[in-house]
Amino acid sequence: MNPAEWLLRSARKTPDAPALLHGVEVVASYGAFAERAGRIAKALREEWGVWPGDRVALFMANSPTYLELLYGIWFAGAVAVPINYKLHPREATHIVDDAQARVVFVDGARAGVASFLGGEEGASVVTPEILAGELPRHTAMDAPHPMRAEDLAWLFYTSGTTGRPKGVMLTIANLHAMVFAYFVDVDAVHREDAALYAAPMSHGAGLYNFMHVLRGARHVVPVSGGFDPSEIADLAPRLGNVSMFAAPTMVRRLCDYAARSGYDGEGIRTIVYGGGPMYVADIERAVAQFGPRFVQIYGQGESPMTITALSRETIAERSHPRWRERLGSVGLAHSCVEVRVADEAGHPVLAGETGEILVRGASVMAGYWRNPDATAETLRDGWLWTGDLGALDEDGYLTLKDRSKDVIISGGTNIYPREVEEALLTCAGVREVSVVGRAEPEWGEEVVAFVVAMEEEGLEPDQLDAHCRSQIARFKRPRHYVFLEELPKNTYGKVLKGELRRMADEVAGRG
CATH class of the missing domain: 3.30.300.30 (ANL, C-terminal domain)
Structure with missing residues (x-):
């Protein structure tokens, strides 16, 4: 099912509910959010010739418009190609070209990417000004284009040890598995919640939009567009029930700010952390300062946000005899996947022994875009070979040891x-x-x-x-x-x- 259907259902159920916020200012209700996504889809079709299955790239910093564009792309049945806004225009252009994108949406700071795109066959570059001029001329599409479970929805560009970007093909079924596993393994979501996008929306933070759209919750982009501890400490109490994805370094910076300012985490309900190593001393400090607000996830673009999760209860509790050991782990396998630690032949190793982490399940990618050799190397006998080294204990808790890649x-x-x-x-x-x-x-x-x-x-x-x-x-x-x-x-x-x-x-x- 097309993710835009989730938006449309929430819009029909609560059309006047606040959907998109810039800081504390509401810029769109759910009804307006869905209507604008439908208009974007119609403009993509009629102005830029985007048809179902075509790729549309986004080379933009965080903004409420980002979500409107994502859902406009899916409304049209096209494939979203989010690009890290920190990349050099030359690097972004390589991704646009490799994805064979028909359109690339850029914000003002990245409009210079147009000078790197080649010839008439290159992607059309659409700025906010161009989009604003086109949308009034189009009515919204009546309904999202039907999409099947195997249809490509999100093309996420990552890199391997060679440094050459590879497009991870995430299907509708992959995204469904990720979304439903979140509700089971990571956190509940309620209509009164606010998803705060302090990390790049082109990555994990953006993937977590689906859960909040499904529940009709609020989506908040800080005015700064990124992570500022003082801004979050000001926003969270005013918004209430804030959930956010954060890299470990962001958690540390928030703790440092709290130690200086006395901020106690008011307004924050959940911080999901991942994307890098979190030291045990750091998460102990974070829980001591803010209480049981933290959940850890371990995933890759190839199995988006869905390999293991360490629950808030496990992170906060201290009664288990091995609580510190568990706190240093990345938790238990998500409910939609199997996790194995294996030797070079793919055979499981004994509990406590180190090997490569393998994953199999509904969230694992369909393969790499236009790269059958890399796909064959990474997907073997149904298992995703992550390139990460780890060990499973007898209770199923996974501890990362090192990365076999030099990332x-x-x-x-x-x-x-x-x-x-x-x-x-x-x-x-x-x-x-x-x-x-x-x-x-x-x-x-x-x-x-x-x-x-x-x-x-x-x-x-x-x-x-x-x-x-x-x-x-x-x-x-x-x-x-x-x-x-x-x-x-x-x-x-x-x-x-x-x-x-x-x-x-x-x-x-x-x-």
Whole structure:
């Protein structure tokens, strides 16, 4: 069933209920939300030739309009391609091109992406001004285009160890499984609730819109468009019953603010955290400051938000003899999936032993867009091979041990070393480069680049930093550059990243 049907049902049930808010200001009721989504669908069809199954990209920061566009896309039976608004326009353009998107919606800050799109065959770039000029000319579509369980609904771009973006194909059935598992495994949702979008709507925070649309709850975008602890502390008591998705670094920043200001979490009902490692001491501190408001989830784009969950009861309780061990886990398997920890052949390992985490179930992606080789490598015999290492205890609690991929997670956002390395290798004077992550208290991890310069070139960190900013998103650029005469390698010529991580830690210790 088309997700736009959920919006239409809530609009019919409570047409005057507040739906979209900018801060505390209501900008659309459910009736207006659905009507505007229907108009967007009609404009997509008649002005830009978007038909069912076509891809429509969104390269925008958080705003109430974001949700209207998402539901307009689905109303038309098309496929949403949300793009991280922090990406460089060159990176966003690669995604638009790979998805073969017919339209890309951009906000003012990202309108420059048009200069990277090629020729008449490229996507149409639609700004808020263009959209505002078109919508009055169109009536809303009568009903959402019918969509089947196997139809593609959300194309989520992630990256593997090679750093090449891959489009994760999420079907209607995948999204249904994620939504219904949320109600069972994560949290209840009520009409009086408010979903606060302080994390990017192109990622997990945006996926959690469905549950709140189904229940006819409020959707709130902070005026800042992002995460500001003081803004949240002001908004939450005025809104009441706030639920939000947060990366661990956001939880830490909210705790720091609370310690300074005395804010006690008033108005916040649930914080779902995930997207990176949460240290036991940090979640203990958070519960001590705010009480039992926290739920942890572990997932990937390939099984969106649905691998395991650690309940608020488990996080808050201290009576179990292994409560601290459980607090350091990522919880139990979601009700819609099976989770296995396996050896290289896919055979389950014993409880407590480390292996690769495998997932099978209704939320697992259909595959990678136009990438059969990557699909075959990742989906084997019905199991999703996550690339993450972990261990299951005898009660089914999963603990993450490490990532078999070299992904760096900073502030809850994945940074892929190969992308940074490829950018640096295009800088004049760079002969070799290898990028690793090292622990950083505020953001979880930070990027460190080890650079070997050509003998005749003198390179400076500022020069490399400026080059990176011209090629990739600012948040991906290295925070530190270490110059070496050569990279450590094994006898097969493979760079020893473990050795580089040790060196990065030594540099931090001296700094």
